[in-house]
Amino acid sequence: xxxxxxxxxxxxxxxxxxxxxxxxxxxxxxxxxxxxxxxxxxxxxxxxxxxxxxxxxxxxxxxxxxxxxxxxxxxxxxxxxxxxxxxxxxxxxxxxxxxxxxxxxxxxxxxxxxxxxxxxxxxxxxxxxxxxxxxxxxxxxxxxxxxxxxxxxxxxxxxxxxxxxxxxxxxxxxxxxxxxxxxxxxxxxxxxxxxxxxxxxxxxxxxxxxxxxxxxxxxxxxxxxxxxxxxxxxxxxxxxxxxxxx
Numbered sequence: 001x002x003x004x005x006x007x008x009x010x011x012x013x014x015x016x017x018x019x020x021x022x023x024x025x026x027x028x029x030x031x032x033x034x035x036x037x038x039x040x041x042x043x044x045x046x047x048x049x050x051x052x053x054x055x056x057x058x059x060x061x062x063x064x065x066x067x068x069x070x071x072x073x074x075x076x077x078x079x080x081x082x083x084x085x086x087x088x089x090x091x092x093x094x095x096x097x098x099x100x101x102x103x104x105x106x107x108x109x110x111x112x113x114x115x116x117x118x119x120x121x122x123x124x125x126x127x128x129x130x131x132x133x134x135x136x137x138x139x140x141x142x143x144x145x146x147x148x149x150x151x152x153x154x155x156x157x158x159x160x161x162x163x164x165x166x167x168x169x170x171x172x173x174x175x176x177x178x179x180x181x182x183x184x185x186x187x188x189x190x191x192x193x194x195x196x197x198x199x200x201x202x203x204x205x206x207x208x209x210x211x212x213x214x215x216x217x218x219x220x221x222x223x224x225x226x227x228x229x230x231x232x233x234x235x236x237x238x239x240x241x242x243x244x245x246x
Contacts, residue, residue, distance in 0.1 A: 094109045107124040179213070183218060186245055213243070221243070
């Protein structure tokens with residue numbers, strides 16, 4: 001229920017010093033290849049508005065089993081897992097997660113827009129601010145997981161608006177600007193923490209972006225999943241970008 005930022009009620013609390021142990025990224029892979037091999041026809045998945053996408057939709061579109069990952073992380077760090085839904089909309093997915101694992105998750109949601117339903121939600125701490133202000137709310141809260149189905153996706157789109165990505169110099173300038181923000185978020189991840197988001201552009205663009213991260217210098221490990229073959233993905237969500245804090 002507390003809403004921070006422009007409608008701040010009180011600042012987030014620190015939940016104790018964590019045991020910083022790394023965990024591997026777990027991909028949520030549906031039997032797409034198996035189904036294709038068997039000749040099975042796919043039913044196109046039900047579409048959702050991004051603002052109210054349920055947890056099952058987030059897991060399916062990002063190919064990432066959030067519940068399973070959080071349970072494994074909880075066993076590692078021996079404390080509630082800090083999860084941020086970046087671009088949470090009404091908070092449907094993050095609310096479902098904390099209801100599913102009530103004693104194992106500290107839930108946070110961010111959106112640049114305010115939703116009246118936030119004030120009636122006792123399970124999630126919401127933040128309404130500009131995107132560049134988000135990292136400052138987690139100076140003393142090590143995040144374990146940052147999820148973003150379409151929020152960071154839309155931030156990318158706004159950064160690249162009016163830019164021809166076919167021009168190498170323009171694309172590199174755009175990717176550099178976006179990388180700076182991703183690294184700012186990564187600074188708030190605990191070791192072993194993960195950021196998972198969709199990525200706009202061609203597969204070559206996300207590959208170029210992932211290769212720009214230096215594990216020794218940036219202290220992160222980037223991974224890419226190309227899922228354009230998946231017929232249930234929302235329009236434009238063809239690549240998944242994952243970052244793990246070392």
